[in-house]
Amino acid sequence: MRGAAMKLGQMISMDAGDILPPEFTQILARLRDQAHHMTARQLDEVLTAEWGVQWRARLSGFQGTPIAAASIGQVHRGRLPDGREIAIKIQYPGIARSIDADVDNVATLLRVTGLLPRELDLGPLLIEAKHQLHEEANYLREAWMMERYGELVGKDRAYLVPLPIPTLTTERILAMDYVEGTPIEAVAFAPQETRDAVAQALAQLVLRELFEWGVMQTDPNFANYRWQETTGRLVLLDFGAAREVPSVTAGGYHRLLMAALDGNRDEVRTAAVDAGFLGSAAASKHRRVIDEMIDVILAELGKPGPFDFGDRAFLGLLREQAAILAGDRTTWHLPPTDTLFVQRKISGTALLAARLKAHVDINRMIASYRDRGPAAMTDFSPKQ
Incomplete structure (x- = not known):
């Protein structure tokens, strides 16, 4: 293929x-x-x-x-x-x-x-x-x-x-x-400190792309990263999927993440609908289930200390609740394409952090962007 x-x-x-x-x-x-x-x-x-x-x-x-x-x-x-x-x-x-x-x-x-x-x-x-x-x-x-x-x-x-x-x-x-580097997945066998450092660099990159640069490499394929143990640097490869992030998309993520930091379930739900993550029909018809899902996520984010990406026990409950939403095909909803591409990168980064079983103080990293909203998009149109 x-x-x-x-x-x-x-x-x-x-x-x-x-x-x-x-x-x-x-x-x-x-x-x-x-x-x-x-x-x-x-x-x-x-x-x-x-x-x-x-x-x-x-x-x-x-x-x-x-x-x-x-x-x-x-x-x-x-x-x-x-x-x-x-x-x-x-x-x-x-x-x-x-x-x-x-x-x-x-x-x-x-x-x-x-x-x-x-x-x-x-x-x-x-x-x-x-x-x-x-x-x-x-x-x-x-x-x-x-x-x-x-x-x-x-x-x-x-x-x-x-x-x-x-x-x-x-x-x-x-x-x-040609840049030397170890396949990123091999870092899963490295000491915890190294795994945490790699995951932190990955997460910080996503936040900078979304809120500082206004452009994101949206293909999180693990082969697009390498790790240099001698320098402690993350090697970035393959920029074919780099694309501009509209300010409205970045703004939607900013509002959603800040509401999550505040533990505000109603604001999270409203922000999710406004950003296009969640369809209004599903939010209205299945509000109880959606609120339960939000509560699970907020409880995980609200735990003290760094977020443990390796502890994915809560996903079982989310899958059960998501199955209820998926069973009602009349409320299925396709988010805006820009949101889908950004979410592809965010989800892929989270999956890689889970593969590494990393511990990252993701709340602190997100909170650093509270008082500075999304930047204007970088001019990333190739010059003629």
């Missing part, structure tokens, strides 16, 4: 063990960093089309076996004539042309299996999903995003963003510095 279908599998595989059987999760997890590789002939055809017949002359070394392969392209190591080690992401042939059909096929699968009610209008989400995937398939845009993210991170020693190499980057090839 490649393209949109593979991305769906990657997202499903990020389950933290609360929904899927562990055996199924392990199988799907291979999608995060493995896929069928291009043949040597296909690889040569892409490189020749993008770099010319003498493409090997641009490098002093090229590793033919990819070091990673995902939904849109595969990554190879290379070396410049000056000895600089680089990573080269090469797009699968025809992948951009297949995006629209892939998304439509996934939507058809959801429909024919009855997983979604026919009354639910997927149109806006499908349009945005296609747009997002087409942007991810434009490596010139991703290189620009990578540069901008590097500027936003600046001198913050918690993060490291590779530098793209403009002279070797095209719409279908992205060349960048």
Whole structure:
């Protein structure tokens, strides 16, 4: 599987063990960093089309076996004539042309299996999903995003963003510095202090994206992070899914989070409806169940000390209550697309923190944004 279908599998595989059987999760997890590789002939055809017949002359070394392969392209190591080690992401042939059909096929699968009610209008989400995937398939845009993210991170020693190499980057090839790092999931075996530091850096990144930068890398695939034990830095990879966060979306999250910090159930419910998380029909018809769910969440957030992401016992109760809402298909609701993409990043970050069994003082981090609302969006439109 490649393209949109593979991305769906990657997202499903990020389950933290609360929904899927562990055996199924392990199988799907291979999608995060493995896929069928291009043949040597296909690889040569892409490189020749993008770099010319003498493409090997641009490098002093090229590793033919990819070091990673995902939904849109595969990554190879290379070396410049000056000895600089680089990573080269090469797009699968025809992948951009297949995006629209892939998304439509996934939507058809959801429909024919009855997983979604026919009354639910997927149109806006499908349009945005296609747009997002087409942007991810434009490596010139991703290189620009990578540069901008590097500027936003600046001198913050918690993060490291590779530098793209403009002279070797095209719409279908992205060349960048090769950065050493340990797969983020391996940190699960590190000491508690290290796991906590990694999770804190991940959570702080989300808050900065949402409330300071006005732009967010919305793909929380675990393969998009690495950890450098020697420097204590989180390596950020893959900026194809970086997108602007409208101020109204960030404002909705700000109101919701501040209400949660205050333990105000009514305000949380109202903010959830206003932000589009919750449909007004469900909020009215199932208010008791929704209030019970909010109370569970507020009780967890209200516990003293750092939040224990590894303690997920409360999710069982939430699943039981959510099943009641899910059973009433007449009140199903599709949140705004910007909210869905932001929530994808937030949920994925929480899942990774759960995988690490990390302890993070998330309340203190959120509270630091109480008196400074969401910033205006950063101009993240690639310059022409």
